[in-house]
Amino acid sequence: MTDKEYNNAVDLYADGVYRFIVKNIRHQEDARDIVQTAFEKLWVNRAVVDSLKIKSYLFTVAYHQMIDHIRQGSKMEITENFETLNNHNTYQKNGELKQLLLQAINELNPTQKSLVLLKDYEGYSYQEIGEIMSLSESQVKVYLHRARLQLKHKLVHLDKVSA
Amino acid sequence: MELNEKTYETYFLSYVDNELSATERLAVERFVQFNPKYATALQDLQNTILTAEHVEFENKFLLYRLNEMDAKLDLNFKKSLYKKEQAPIHTFWNQNMIRYSAIAALLLLTIGTALKYTVNKEQRDILSANNSMPEAKKLTEIKRIDIVSDAQALMSNQLSQALIVKNNSKEQVVTKNITEPFETLPIGVENTKTASNLSTILSNTISQAAESTETLASIEKEQHTIDPQHSTVVQNTYQSESFEEININETDRVIYISSIEIDSDKIRGFTRRLNAIFKRNKSDKQ
Numbered sequence: 001m002t003d004k005e006y007n008n009a010v011d012l013y014a015d016g017v018y019r020f021i022v023k024n025i026r027h028q029e030d031a032r033d034i035v036q037t038a039f040e041k042l043w044v045n046r047a048v049v050d051s052l053k054i055k056s057y058l059f060t061v062a063y064h065q066m067i068d069h070i071r072q073g074s075k076m077e078i079t080e081n082f083e084t085l086n087n088h089n090t091y092q093k094n095g096e097l098k099q100l101l102l103q104a105i106n107e108l109n110p111t112q113k114s115l116v117l118l119k120d121y122e123g124y125s126y127q128e129i130g131e132i133m134s135l136s137e138s139q140v141k142v143y144l145h146r147a148r149l150q151l152k153h154k155l156v157h158l159d160k161v162s163a
Numbered sequence: 164m165e166l167n168e169k170t171y172e173t174y175f176l177s178y179v180d181n182e183l184s185a186t187e188r189l190a191v192e193r194f195v196q197f198n199p200k201y202a203t204a205l206q207d208l209q210n211t212i213l214t215a216e217h218v219e220f221e222n223k224f225l226l227y228r229l230n231e232m233d234a235k236l237d238l239n240f241k242k243s244l245y246k247k248e249q250a251p252i253h254t255f256w257n258q259n260m261i262r263y264s265a266i267a268a269l270l271l272l273t274i275g276t277a278l279k280y281t282v283n284k285e286q287r288d289i290l291s292a293n294n295s296m297p298e299a300k301k302l303t304e305i306k307r308i309d310i311v312s313d314a315q316a317l318m319s320n321q322l323s324q325a326l327i328v329k330n331n332s333k334e335q336v337v338t339k340n341i342t343e344p345f346e347t348l349p350i351g352v353e354n355t356k357t358a359s360n361l362s363t364i365l366s367n368t369i370s371q372a373a374e375s376t377e378t379l380a381s382i383e384k385e386q387h388t389i390d391p392q393h394s395t396v397v398q399n400t401y402q403s404e405s406f407e408e409i410n411i412n413e414t415d416r417v418i419y420i421s422s423i424e425i426d427s428d429k430i431r432g433f434t435r436r437l438n439a440i441f442k443r444n445k446s447d448k449q
Binding site for chain 2: 003006007010011014015017018019022023032035036039043097098101104105116117119120121123125126141144145148149151152155156
């Protein structure tokens with residue numbers, strides 16, 4: 001990987017990696033630190049990283065950094081919630097439904113949340129998600145389906161409560 | 164796996180996750196079209212999908228890597244920036260010199276202080292002796308000194324006159340006698356007579372000196388008889404050092420070495436212990 005490819009990767013993937021992390025841990029400064037660490041590792045290992053797999057490499061490194069960060073548990077205080085991070089929403093069918101969905105996603109465990117975020121935001125396949133999260137394809141499928149059903153039930157329940 | 168009322172949920176989930184082939188997707192859409200009651204179930208699952216959202220990483224340029232960052236300095240220029248280390252100076256000799264100088268200075272200071280203390284003590288003793296001397300004694304002392312000086316002056320005068328007479332070849336007679344006890348010689352006396360007179364003068368002078376000495380002795384004797392306490396003090400003024408034989412048989416004796424006092428009893432105990440240790444070592448070796 002050349003210097004130019006690296007700088008292109010910054011332009012292409014920095015926002016996506018940051019969004020994935022900040023939606024998970026909900027702490028902007030820590031998310032920035034994790035993203036910087038991911039790109040630092042990419043630069044250090046630029047000689048061995050395939051230029052076609054830069055994005056998955058960045059998400060993989062960032063995901064494991066995030067897991068370490070969550071295990072430390074030192075800065076898991078919620079400084080902002082999903083609502084404040086949705087200022088740049090480009091599209092949402094229903095504002096109320098969106099609020100309920102974000103509330104339901106915050107109640108998922110970190111693995112389920114990461115699965116949903118990687119699937120919906122980045123559009124990764126089960127196989128790619130498995131590579132990033134060190135899971136098998138079938139595990140990703142099962143865990144993600146459980147997360148969807150859990151979100152569906154919560155949305156229905158919250159919709160009924162709010163109605 | 165066939166799409167039916169039992170398997171529709173799995174198909175719906177895969178449909179939502181966009182994991183179905185085009186054929187499978189079409190099959191799901193037809194299934195919902197022919198079974199409208201499952202449309203709500205599919206819609207509920209589609210509601211769980213997060214819509215696209217843009218979150219920007221601010222100051223992205225901080226992540227960039229520029230060629231200038233990895234620019235390397237010229238090796239010679241880099242070396243010139245470092246200060247060359249000088250060979251360490253061997254400070255052993257200097258340290259020793261300082262140490263020896265300090266010891267020498269300390270020794271000199273100690274010796275100087277001890278000497279000063281000793282001299283001051285002697286001066287104090289003399290001053291105290293003079294101060295304690297009574298007025299009568301002081302007068303006696305002055306008188307004694309005067310007599311001694313008079314006797315010396317007399318002897319010197321007589322001797323000088325005798326020499327003058329001896330050197331006179333024209334047989335001139337000494338016309339003037341300075342002191343009282345001597346007789347005046349007549350003019351025109353013969354040489355032999357003059358010589359005999361000269362011898363008489365010398366004998367008189369010697370006898371007067373003897374008398375003066377006797378007077379001095381008597382005064383000193385008187386001094387001894389009057390105040391034997393102060394006589395020792397006076398004696399000390401002329402005889403500053405006196406030596407006394409150490410009585411070895413005394414048990415409580417103290418030896419003074421300079422300004423250090425050493426208790427012999429303590430030394431005795433220490434020497435006994437040392438002797439005991441040496442004897443023990445000898446016996447162990449044997």
